[in-house]
Amino acid sequence: MAATTKNILIFGATGLIGTHITNSILANKDKFGRIAIFTSPNTIWTKSDEIDQLKAQGAEIIAGEITSEAAVNEAYNGIDTVVSCVGRPVIHTQLQLIQLADKHPDVKRFFPSEYGTDIEYWPSSANEAPHQQKLKVRALLKNVKDLTYTYVVTGPYGDADGALYLGAKPxxxxxxxxxxxxxxxxxxxxxxxxxxxLTTMRDVGKFVVAAILHPKAVANKAIHVNSxxxxxxxxxxxxxxxxxxxxxxxxxxxxxxxxxxxxxxxxxxxxxxxxxxxxLYEKRDNHLVGLExxxxxxxxxxxxxxxxxxxx
The missing domain is CATH 3.90.25.10 (UDP-galactose 4-epimerase, domain 1)
Known part of the structure; x- marks a missing residue:
């Protein structure tokens, strides 16, 4: 039976997509118990206003380095679901997060930082340079013993922030x-x-929350959703x-x-x-999470x- 979610721990909560996912989870805090954010001491210092806003919305802030096994293990205490929103440059840090989560007695569900192109869509996808770190994450999750996982695949972001698809390039x-x-x-x-x-970033947040709330429908699979x-x-x-x-x-x-x-x-x-x-997937899975x-x-x-x- 697919594990349900009560207490959530978020990694990468103040990043580009993490901000939207975290805000959406906090907007639905009445459906959960604890909502904790794991972030570095440096982020607490450099993004103090954002951290204060997250606290005001009900988030619990846990300071630590993502590469510290001891800090991550301690943060996992009492947590049943991990939502990773880490950016592409640090995708590889999820390998240790997953290994520790699989061994931890409390953690039951893991949502890796997928939000984007399906990295296993075509046979040639395995050779695409941007996919390599995410492919390692998927390979590891296929061999976990005690974790349920879900890949929330959204396609490119339909926004204009920075260099996103609807934005202006120099x-x-x-x-x-x-x-x-x-x-x-x-x-x-x-x-x-x-x-x-395309999926707008605010919709990415909605889809992650919807996936969390539909555990059986999304257990151990990639769901293809879009706006x-x-x-x-x-x-x-x-x-x-x-x-x-x-x-x-x-x-x-x-x-x-x-x-x-x-x-x-x-x-x-x-x-x-x-x-x-x-x-262009054969079908989209919005209906699986009630967001058609x-x-x-x-x-x-x-x-x-x-x-x-x-x-x-």
Whole structure:
């Protein structure tokens, strides 16, 4: 029987996606017992305002280094569910977190930091550079003895923060894809007609909470969830509709994108995977966690992206 959740411990709570996931969990604190956040002493110092806000929302703050076996083991006491939101540069730290959780008598569920592209979607996925650390995490979880796990796969974030999919790239990098509100210019990847499934970061938080609350439906599997599916051309048309102006359009072919990837790698590899159709799963699993409705659509995502871009 799938383990249920009462007490949650969150890693990476103040990061880009961790902030949204943590806020969503805290917004549903009436459904849980303890909600604890494990963070470094340095973060408590450098992000003191954020930490104070989390405390005010009812979070318990546990200070420690994520690489310290003793600190993590102590933090696991009384915790039945671990939610990891750690960023890509430190994905590998989850290996020890999982090993310790599997041995700890209290911990029963583990949600690794997946939120993004399905790293086992195609046979070639095993060779993609950005997937390597997450693949090691999945390999370890497949061999745990006493943990239930769930991979919440959301596809790329449908937001404009930083370099996210609905954001504006600097002109020098716009060939990687851009939706620039201030310049009224879009550079569409591929032919602009290829579908891509996106999830806003606030919806990622909703999906994680929903997965926590539906233990049987999500036990030991990857769930493919998203806010909406669209095309670059449809996204640009929505930007034009909401800004009331015609946008300049340019295109980066898949061949050109491959050339840029060969030079830069990193996030360009992910954009190439998305452009090839790497988020178009046979079906989405929103219904498994009761969120077929109540998530953002294209209109809501673009509205939020415009607000973010205008504020920067």
């Amino acid at each position: 002109p020098a990098d716009e060939a990687e894809g851009t939706f620039d509100v201030k310049r009224k210019r879009a550079v569409l990847l591929g032919d602009g007609k290829g579908k891509i499934s 909406f599916t669209s095309t670059p051309e449809e996204i640009t048309a929505e930007y034009e509709r909401q800004t009331g102006e015609k946008w300049e359009r340019a295109y980066t072919s898949l061949e050109k994108l491959n050339q840029i990837e060969a030079e830069k790698g990193g996030s360009v590899t992910l954009r190439r995977i998305w452009t090839e159709g790497g988020t 409705d109540g998530v953002d659509d294209l209109q809501a995502a673009v509205k939020q992206a415009i607000e973010v871009q205008k504020a920067t």
